[in-house]
Amino acid sequence: MALSLFDGKGTPLERQRFTWRELVGKPISKLDDDAFTRVRIILMNGIEAEALRFGHNAARMSAELREPLAAVRRIEQHQQTMVNWLLGADHSPLETTIGYEQVAIEVTAALARTEPDPYVAQALRFAMLEDFDHLYRYSALMDRLTGMDPNNILQCYTDILPGRPTSAEHRAPHDDLARPWDKRTAAPLTKLHTMTITAGEQQTHDYYMNVGPMFADPIARQTYAEIASIEEQHVTQYESLLDPTQSLIEQWLLHEANEAYLYYGCAQQEPNPRIKAIWERMLDYELGHFRLACECMKRYEKRDPAELFPEQLPELFPYESNRNFVREVLGRELELAKRGLDFVPRSDESRASIDYRAQLNSAGSPTDIVAAGYHWRPGTELNLRAVNL
């Protein structure tokens, strides 16, 4: 059954309440829970972080929206807490990082496979190959710094191989921009996909910027610095796909619709009953937020929100391994580059990006250094025995 945004009333705002005990409940098990449960937690934390970020920016630009946004933001703050605190303390920052890259690969691949706009799908596949390489570099870092096996986090769903080399991903700022879709003609799914990926990449960037300085090892610190810079480029790319002429309320509505849509998909696919109950509760809360945003659109813009969304949204992408798809894209599109708004063969890359990259890498690239000669093996590269399956 697909989600209908306008049918369910959701939980009224005044009944969206938490206690500290509820907000800080039992975390998932790093060992026993499915990797895709962690993927959903990391993604939805990023979605809630974006809700707060957007809500604050919108409040600075609109007097009339300040009060309703403040009310919704307070709840989003606590939703984000409840979701993000599901990660147990036995996840080291580096293990959580491996989880973030699994999100970046599997969610981006799933969005690319279901994206109706070919240009947006191309943008997704382009950055996916870069995140795929980040996983390889962080895996090398994990193995060589801590002696841990990144596949304990990935649970065999995601391959650990080089993608477009991180050191070749640095581009001049204008080459990271993309051509925005048109709010009047873009499919609702395209709009939602763009929201999801922008939020996910922004959270990934912020996470790396926060944990990078927690590492003692200088090459770990450099690796986080280098990959965080690419995540900033990815946010630049993805947010520039958004039509900048959308009104604030239209953008707000899109945020709330997307949150509901994603929680709906989480609830549908979650095998852990305790976590599933959280996703269901969050879905009802988001439908309540969506209703409030709809009322604001009717009151202040005299527009019918139903014009923006179909009666039923399509089913959410499945949370599953996209190994074959990633492998195909690797074979076809590894050598792509950017020139302004266009995806071009590497030979046509802009001079500005080539020069920018040469300068930035002129004292060496940490992701090249940390992964030099790295070949993932089951049980780390120190394990020379073949694995019995």
Added chain:
Amino acid sequence: MEKSSELTLKNRTGMQLSPRHARELLETVESAGAAIPLENGQALAAARGAYIAEADPLGTLPAPATLKGVLKSGAKMVAGLRPQVFIDKLAERAAFERGGTRLYEALLAKFAAEARASRNIAANTDLTEERLVRMRAEEAEHFALVSECIETLGADPTVETPSADVIGVASLGLLQVVSDPRTSLTQSLQALLAAELIDREGWELLITMADELGERDIVTRFREALRQEDEHLLSVRRWHVSLSLGASGAD
């Protein structure tokens, strides 16, 4: 709640539980080409070396603020061991004993919760709340003792010295283990055992240093602290072994 020693089919970290995905993973990784010759992280080692060569220290020791401190420091500079090294290690011990006190408090919370449910604890007749409370009190007394000595030597017991900083970093994981509600008493005791082993070695070194500097009174008082730490170590080691054997069904 399932105990962590129970067997289930839930642990998803290994490859054998998901043979289809594991086979696909191995195929993809192997089809990507022959293994690149292992460099054993030589590039990484070189880059680390360059940073180490240029690194600043974590920090420095403060100069003694009091006249007494300056005099003492100057008077003994001529001997082999410099008093400031002793002060640095005393501050390390003070930090560790303070942290150790908190570690016992975290362990007491776990003990109280688990004592109600576990028959293994009953088998360890001297693993009691009273005994743990006393060990906690002794850690706190050791903190007070070391702080007093630092002051007697004319230094500031509120300073965080480089060695105190280092021991704080080194013990982060121990507190994470004991304070996690999901870890068992046995798992927590293993972290405490590591703490007591570190602690014992710390006192040994302090006694050697105090002896070298001719601080007879300190040597006497620290020997008593070491005797208590020896008792802690023996008890924690015995409890840990006993509970580990009990958890594996040997009781």
